[in-house]
Amino acid sequence: MSFFSQAFDGASEAALVTGAGNGIGRAIAQALVAEGVRTVFADIKAETVQAAIAASGAPGLCTAWVGDLAERSECDRLLREAGAALGTITHFVHSASPPRREADHAMAVSDETWLRMRAVNVDAGFHLGRELSRALIAAKRPGSLMYLTSLHAGTPRNLPHYSTSKAAMAMMVKEFAKTLGPYQIRVNALVPGAILAGGFVADPALSRHVPLGRLGQAQDLAPLALAVLSNRISGYVTGAAIVIDGGLSLTNWFDAPQLDL
Template sequence: MSLFDMPFDPAREAALVTGAGNGIGRAIAQALTGEGVRTVFADVNPETVAAAIKTSPRPELAIPFVGDLALAAVREALLADSEAALGRVTHFVHSASPPRREADHVFGVSHETWMRMHAVNIDAGFHLSRELARKLIKAKLPGSFLLLTSLHAGTPRNLPHYSTAKAAMAMLVKELAKTFGRHGIRVNALVPGAIAAGGFVADPALARHIPLGRLGNPADLAPMALAVLSNRISAYVTGAAIAVDGGLSLTNWFDPPELGEF
């Protein structure tokens, strides 16, 4: 059997994806059902959850959950509903994040927007990861978690609520990976570059700064997400930040050289 034939074990593995109504989360959740994995599609938007499930390769494997993950009670409900539907969540993807708006610079961002960005990214990411891991460790089962961070975990975005939330998530991945590793639970960060999805209004001119010459799209993220989530393909990968950015993070004040004749 080829290494890539069966990246998951649908008899024992099941997934929860937040932000599954749109963009990168949707692409990952849909791809998981395509691999035969029962998957909870969690998002705040009921219409997009329904549409994401309807357009999945295997809609019968998808379970909808609609709720605002900024709220602690909703996170509890998500955990309870996911367990009721799946038995045990072994694979967790945290992609939910409020929209970025350029007006939310240092002096523009409101207290509520600041709090909400942190609540959905870092508070929900921490709480859901910890509670899912608690169950897996007690049951002596392996798991694999993937948190969506950003290149702006390490470089400013002019959106301080966003970059600080992503920086916190980048460290959370390392904390969780170190604590859970000996219990067979891997935790990694997926670091998208400029991906034309709902959360980022992409200026096509940005492609000039991307070594691979184009903006990304959610379909560029899903295969790598599945590879990192898979305990068969990535059994020895934890605490890693895997950039899927077309090389955008290599860009600095030096343009690539003109090669001329060589």
């Protein structure tokens, strides 16, 4: 039997991806529908959601949802509308995150920016994950939740609202994984390095520090994200933080050795 030709069951499984209008969320949502999974594309920007669906190759499997996940009432509307459109959501990806601005260092970031980052990354991530899990437990269905965290859950980024929210998400994944494991709901973190997507303005010099020699693309993450989401491929993986960074996290102040080959 091939594991990879049937990673998902399109008839019974359905997905919700936040931040699906751009970058990593968009790549994962499009990859899910390419595997035949009915998927809600949720984002705050209507035009990018429509563009992501139009470019997905399977618009009939896509449901658009537009709203501000910083608002609890909007999160609840998303839960209601996703359930009405697709029934029980078995796979959840939380990729939405407000823009990061380099000017927002510890002595400059405003209360509003701090709260909004936490509201989308942590509060919405927790509320959506918990309520989707409640529905899965009630339906006696297995599930898979994935949170996009960051290498900056563990190292400073000069953006304290961002790094602290990612650190909170990293622990949220572990709390959920332990609590929900007995119900066969797996919860994992995907930890990107430097990925050229909307949320990250790259310094070209950074690629010098990536052992694989280049910055990442959103499409680099989608196959591994699907493998981890799939209960058939990764049915015994939960509470994991899977780094996908071209080796960036191996960087320290020593350069790689010059090999005399």
